[in-house]
C-alpha cells in the first residue's frame with residue numbers, strides 16, 4: 488500500500504495519470520482512454536512544455552498524453 492515509485496519524490500501522489508489522449512482526440516470529441524496502470528501525470532514531466540506543443544501541433548501522430556483528470560480539465564481536454 489505504501490509503495491513509493493522510483494520517480495521524483497516531489498511528484499504528488501494524487502497527480503497520477505488517469506486518461507490517455509492521443510493526437511486524434513485533439514480534433515474529435517472522442518472519449519479519452521482510461522489508464523489502467525500506475526503512471527505519472529505528464530504535466531509533472533520536465534519536458535511537458537515541448538510535449539504539449541508537439542501534441543497540439545499534431546507533429547507527432549504517435550504522441551500520447553497521460554494526464555490526471557484535473558490537469559486534463561484545466562487544459563480544456565475534458566469538460
Ligand SMILES: [Zn+2]
Nearest residue numbers: 502528555558
Ligand atoms: Zn496532473
